[in-house]
Amino acid sequence: MSIVVVLASAPPWEDPTLFAQQILSGIASGSLFAILALAIVMIYRSTSVLNFGQGEMGLFGTFIAWSFMTRMDFWPAFFLAILVAAVLGAALERFILRPVADAPVLNSIVVTLGLFIVFNGLSLWIWGSQPKGFGPFSVFKGAPTCVGDVCIGRLSIGILVVTLVIMVLLYLLFQHTRLGLALRATAQNRTASRLVGVPVGNMLSIGWGLAAAVGAVAGVMAAQSLSLTTGTMFAVLLFAFAAAVLGGLDSPVGAVVGGITIGVVKNLAGTYVPPEVGSVDLAVAFLVIILVLMVRPTGLFGRRAVRRV
Amino acid sequence: MRTTRMLWVLGILLAGTMLFLAACGDDDGDDGGPTEPADGAEVPGISDTEIVLGAHTSLTGPIAAYSIIPTMASAYFDYINETEGGVNGRTITYLLEDDQYSPPLAVDLTRKLVEQDGIFAMFNALGTPNHLQVIDYLQDQGVPDMYLATGATEWVRDPAARPFAFGSNPNYTGEGLVMGKYITDNFAGGKYGVILQNDDFGIDGLAGVKLGVNDTVELVGEEPYEVTDPDLNSQVDRLRAAEADVVVIFSTPLLLANAIRHARQDLDWDVPFIISAVSMNELTALIAGDDVIEGTIGPVATFMQWQEDLPGIQRHLEILEFAGIDRSGASVLTLYAQYVAEMMVETLRRAGDNPTRAGLIEAAESLEDWTCSVCLYSVTFSPDDHDPAQTFALAEYRGGRIEITGPAYSYEGVAVADLSVDSLEEVELPEGAQP
Numbered sequence: 201m202s203i204v205v206v207l208a209s210a211p212p213w214e215d216p217t218l219f220a221q222q223i224l225s226g227i228a229s230g231s232l233f234a235i236l237a238l239a240i241v242m243i244y245r246s247t248s249v250l251n252f253g254q255g256e257m258g259l260f261g262t263f264i265a266w267s268f269m270t271r272m273d274f275w276p277a278f279f280l281a282i283l284v285a286a287v288l289g290a291a292l293e294r295f296i297l298r299p300v301a302d303a304p305v306l307n308s309i310v311v312t313l314g315l316f317i318v319f320n321g322l323s324l325w326i327w328g329s330q331p332k333g334f335g336p337f338s339v340f341k342g343a344p345t346c347v348g349d350v351c352i353g354r355l356s357i358g359i360l361v362v363t364l365v366i367m368v369l370l371y372l373l374f375q376h377t378r379l380g381l382a383l384r385a386t387a388q389n390r391t392a393s394r395l396v397g398v399p400v401g402n403m404l405s406i407g408w409g410l411a412a413a414v415g416a417v418a419g420v421m422a423a424q425s426l427s428l429t430t431g432t433m434f435a436v437l438l439f440a441f442a443a444a445v446l447g448g449l450d451s452p453v454g455a456v457v458g459g460i461t462i463g464v465v466k467n468l469a470g471t472y473v474p475p476e477v478g479s480v481d482l483a484v485a486f487l488v489i490i491l492v493l494m495v496r497p498t499g500l501f502g503r504r505a506v507r508r509v
Numbered sequence: 510m511r512t513t514r515m516l517w518v519l520g521i522l523l524a525g526t527m528l529f530l531a532a533c534g535d536d537d538g539d540d541g542g543p544t545e546p547a548d549g550a551e552v553p554g555i556s557d558t559e560i561v562l563g564a565h566t567s568l569t570g571p572i573a574a575y576s577i578i579p580t581m582a583s584a585y586f587d588y589i590n591e592t593e594g595g596v597n598g599r600t601i602t603y604l605l606e607d608d609q610y611s612p613p614l615a616v617d618l619t620r621k622l623v624e625q626d627g628i629f630a631m632f633n634a635l636g637t638p639n640h641l642q643v644i645d646y647l648q649d650q651g652v653p654d655m656y657l658a659t660g661a662t663e664w665v666r667d668p669a670a671r672p673f674a675f676g677s678n679p680n681y682t683g684e685g686l687v688m689g690k691y692i693t694d695n696f697a698g699g700k701y702g703v704i705l706q707n708d709d710f711g712i713d714g715l716a717g718v719k720l721g722v723n724d725t726v727e728l729v730g731e732e733p734y735e736v737t738d739p740d741l742n743s744q745v746d747r748l749r750a751a752e753a754d755v756v757v758i759f760s761t762p763l764l765l766a767n768a769i770r771h772a773r774q775d776l777d778w779d780v781p782f783i784i785s786a787v788s789m790n791e792l793t794a795l796i797a798g799d800d801v802i803e804g805t806i807g808p809v810a811t812f813m814q815w816q817e818d819l820p821g822i823q824r825h826l827e828i829l830e831f832a833g834i835d836r837s838g839a840s841v842l843t844l845y846a847q848y849v850a851e852m853m854v855e856t857l858r859r860a861g862d863n864p865t866r867a868g869l870i871e872a873a874e875s876l877e878d879w880t881c882s883v884c885l886y887s888v889t890f891s892p893d894d895h896d897p898a899q900t901f902a903l904a905e906y907r908g909g910r911i912e913i914t915g916p917a918y919s920y921e922g923v924a925v926a927d928l929s930v931d932s933l934e935e936v937e938l939p940e941g942a943q944p
């Protein structure tokens with residue numbers, strides 16, 4: 201058995217094209233992590249639960265979108281699937297998570313792990329194990345945009361734009377609307393929120409509904425790039441969690457910065473770190489996360505929660 | 510005081526357990542190696558009416574798409590049971606255990622198949638990293654490990670050391686060798702790069718490519734990736750920067766399709782791709798899209814399901830229909846499944862009316878120039894050669910289907926350790942292979 205030896209590529213100043221291309225591709229991969237991270241942040245921000253089932257819920261939403269797309273055009277199917285996912289998310293909160301809402305937070309986490317398994321199993325049961333042909337859809341098709349030899353595809357631009365739009369919408373929702381205020385209040389202190397008249401139950405359902413909708417968007421965008429099978433979201437979920445933690449679990453901007461940082465660092469590490477055995481890009485990416493968290497335990501954009509006891 | 514007593518009790522329990530385990534270990538040692546039951550002794554998995562086979566395979570999990578292989582193999586056994594009453598008067602029962610491509614699960618499920626279900630033989634266990642964890646257990650238990658659904662050289666490199674293991678795919682070094690030869694013949698003076706799964710699959714394959722090329726072509730990048738990676742964009746970018754004229758990929762369909770899509774749609778890079786037989790199927794085309802995969806080259810060992818005027822393909826489609834699988838589901842994978850299932854049935858037939866495990870091994874080693882009904886070329890086994898499929902052709906995705914274009918090469922009878930570019934002999938495509 202031979203050992204794989206990979207020489208590090210020429211340094212950035214000698215091959216700026218490669219350097220720029222690696223950064224662009226890193227941003228493209230990273231924005232996929234970012235959308236799913238946004239959904240994770242959405243739920244955490246509004247219910248303070250970490251949802252491990254987020255990726256598979258998004259997958260389920262994507263399969264629903266696929267079913268619609270066999271019957272209608274992309275856009276109506278896309279929005280219909282988002283709507284279904286939102287209703288489903290709200291229903292999940294109401295009927296599955298509400299009963300454990302007042303139990304220790306560990307119970308909720310175990311429930312979300314259960315959601316991971318249930319939604320993956322449901323997708324497999326309903327849609328089967330064979331991959332589905334899924335896009336890219338006409339809006340995201342076409343020749344890439346190149347500057348010199350550095351290129352970015354239409355789909356990558358599309359994913360990046362969708363990510364940024366969702367980020368801005370979530371930011372506006374949380375910071376500049378009464379609904380956002382109520383959502384944040386619910387996450388922080390349910391009893392106090394209830395006392396000042398916030399309909400806490402509804403807020404929790406809305407939080408889950410919105411997160412499920414964002415998850416479905418993440419799934420639809422990811423599937424166009426990675427294809428649609430029951431395994432599609434698994435790889436993305438790991439990185440999305442890392443992105444959310446790196447950015448700070450309660451910040452939409454942090455989720456996007458975190459996702460893109462991981463995508464770029466991973467690519468640069470793969471390109472410039474000369475590994476003796478195998479690939480180290482993943483290890484380097486996670487090393488960066490650990491270092492950041494050592495300096496800023498709440499993540500890059502996370503807020504330190506201060507609670508009076 | 511109480512704590513001390515507890516410690517004593519624990520210590521005694523621990524010592525007892527270790528003694529017990531040591532004793533069990535000795536038992537295993539005695540049972541190891543080939544066993545020939547005495548006359549009249551019961552053979553596991555064989556009754557008067559039934560032969561029980563089993564496999565750990567992927568029905569769910571990251572490579573669940575390959576579940577069509579065990580499904581089709583089961584269908585073939587059902588068909589033989591129904592139309593011919595099984596083999597030598599016994600029907601075949603095929604137990605499938607879903608390991609989700611997970612090594613720890615494969616270990617548990619293999620033990621269950623052997624120790625609880627009492628299978629006669631493993632058949633077509635699927636997946637390199639997971640089977641690595643059970644191969645020696647099966648050898649120790651003396652369970653025939655027939656026609657593995659993985660082309661790692663590990664299983665077939667030394668039949669004397671692992672007498673119970675038999676391959677079915679072209680081994681990855683062999684297919685790499687043919688790819689290397691193709692690169693030398695078609696890209697002389699050019700540069701090539703290799704993207705590889707960083708385990709036995711990719712490493713065996715890369716070794717083959719290096720054996721197959723000569724110094725007229727230059728290797729400009731070896732790009733490994735881990736199975737947990739979500740995409741191969743970075744690897745493709747580096748090979749483009751290195752100005753590769755052709756790229757070889759040893760990967761599974763999902764990531765491979767993603768890599769080619771990235772090259773074509775994100776980079777507008779029209780480099781030719783040569784891919785492993787692992788992904789040379791309709792799944793990859795479905796995931797990537799026909800326009801993206803067009804022109805990609807890889808090895809194949811069977812005729813194609815759209816060649817409906819061939820009698821072997823007609824029968825294949827009939828069997829699909831018999832099993833209630835939609836005809837449109839016919840693919841390189843269902844054809845592969847029929848190849849291995851037919852080979853198993855033929856082996857059982859040769860093992861005779863009173864099959865034993867040793868008899869099954871002998872029967873497999875007696876297959877010489879045997880050709881399955883959908884195969885391009887024959888396979889040959891012997892006591893020194895457990896590696897079939899040493900002759901295969903190159904094919905190309907063209908207009909939404911895979912067309913067998915050739916050239917075809919053979920290294921029949923050459924052991925893995927002796928493979929070199931001189932082992933390759935160009936052979937004719939069989940009649941009807943080309944459209």
